[in-house]
Amino acid sequence: MTVLEVFATVICIIAVCSYFSAGVAFIFKKQKLAYILSAVGWVANLGIFVKNWYINGYPPFASMYQVLSDISLLFVILMVVIIRFRADMKWLSPYFCFGAMLPLVGTLFMDRNMHWTLAPALRSPYFVPHVFSYVLSYALCVVAFLVLVIGYIKRREWDIYEEASCVILRIAFPFMVCGMLLGALWADQVWGNYWTWDIKEVWSLITVVAYLCYFHARRVKKMKKASGVFAVLGFFALIFTFLCVNVLPNVAGSLHTYT
Amino acid sequence: MKLLKASVWIMAIIGVFLVIGSLCAAFGIWDSYHRSIFFIVAIVVFTIVLIICLVRCKFSLKKLGFYICHTGVLVIIVCSIVSALTLKETSFAIPVDPDSFYGEVQQNDGAFMEFGYYISVASFDVEKYDAEYCLYNSKTDFVEKNIVIETVSQNRNGIYDMGEYGTVSAVELKKDGEYVKYYTLENGYVLVKNEEIDKNYTAVFQIYDEGEIKKAELGVNKPYTYKGWKFYLMGYDTEGMQYVNLYVKNDPANIPFAVGMWMTIVGTFIECFLLIKPKGRDRL
Secondary structure: OOHHHHHHHHHHHHHHHHHHHHHHHHHOOOHHHHHHHHHHHHHHHHHHHHHHHHHHOOOOOOOHHHHHHHHHHHHHHHHHHHHHHEHHHHHHHHHHHHHHHHHHHHHHOOOOOOOOOOOHHHOOOOHHHHHHHHHHHHHHHHHHHHHHHHHHHHOOOHHHHHHHHHHHHHHHHHHHHHHHHHHHHHHHHHOOOOOOOOHHHHHHHHHHHHHHHHHHHHOOHHHOOOHHHHHHHHHHHHHHHHHHHHHOOOOOOOOOOOO | OHHHHHHHHHHHHHHHHHHHHHHHHHOOOOOOHHHOHHHHHHHHHHHHHHHHHHHHOOOOHHHHHHHHHHHHHHHHHHHHHHHHHHOEEEEEEEEEOOOOOEEEEEOOOOOEEEEEEEEEEEEEEEEEOOOOEEEEOOHHHHHHHOOEEEEEOEOOOOEEEOHHHOEEEHHHHEEOOEEOOEEEOOOOOEEEEOOOOEEEEEEEEEEEEOOEEEEEEEEOOEOEEEOOEEEEEEEEOOOOOOEEEEEEEEOOOHHHHHHHHHHHHHHHHHHHHHOOOOEOOOOO
């Protein structure tokens, strides 16, 4: 293990522990401590981001390890922005902290390819906005899903949880659409087609369709109660798109195999 | 309300179909699911519902986002139909030679495709990444057992850092400007070069039209459009760099398609963000 790898592991563990402690502190209403811990976690997380950028020499949005680290980095920022805009949703803070912790825990158990060579196709102005939009939307969808599940378990305050989840998804969804369509515009620049029915493309469309069903069903009186099912299905589709599509058979011909 | 309900149903059907179809394709059972009559009918129904929604919705500024994103989706669907009906495309290899001009290329079906002018590739250049090496215990480990200790890349200071196994500078690994295939460290460990990876590649593309030659750079993310034909650099002859692979298309719906996508993006942002209203006081 090189010094840099040890350093990366240590700051990752610091970030994970800080996010977890911040989440716990928020639950026990220790606001000041919680904010400090969130800030510590975020700074450590930022260290991972800077380290990835420095080593590779390009914005670190290419490998799974890099993207998972980026997702974590966004939770605290989103928490601050959402709370600033919607003070009535301050109670969501622990969800953002635990949400930030999850991807980083994932990175601890995976090959942290310190150096990742960027394929020529990825050298495009669309690269950062495409991945960033997805990363941002995925981070929010994780929180929305956690809120929905906890709301379902608690039952009593279901309406509040359901509304909060919907607000978060409303912020997430345009970024998801933006990520998908910027990807299509990029595909036309690099491969000559906006859409090639590549498995990753199709599953990103399935995710968008599931969330579209959720938003539309929520506006139909008779469907409102069941609309949460679409949100849950959308989240499962999202996880499948992000993590599982690449392990399917016959995927070798996919244009997204380097992601 | 009935339209909303219908839209949910049709989108859910499309979603389920895509799940089944994509999984079938992944397992090699059904590759052309998106060309099936069922899917086409579902898209037609979806389009009809979309048009009725747009027509029935009374205009107001509050619904600006709704209008823009739904119209954007409609534009995308129409463009994909136009594209499917009118697209001319082919892939071909062309020699790297500034003096060889071609006015037509042969398609897969044997027919010739004419551009209305002549094209050639004047030169071609590949940029490679710094070499990556695999670290082995000994040459025997490499030749007979292929047991790799680790893969080593050059850091920003031009050093290959192998931690406890030592370091070696890029300068030491180069001979006549090229990275050496094998390198034995002082402690007996062996570095073996991996195949070099492309960082980028570009070609100088020439067009001879109306008595004059125009030059343009073609790159991986840099297609070039001339008189309706869009040229893409897709690959090259990795052995001798004697030719490059190009893809060319003539698609009248190409630009409107992009407009539809931008409309959908902008409309979705307006629609979703307008519905979130600021509120005070924590609710839980």
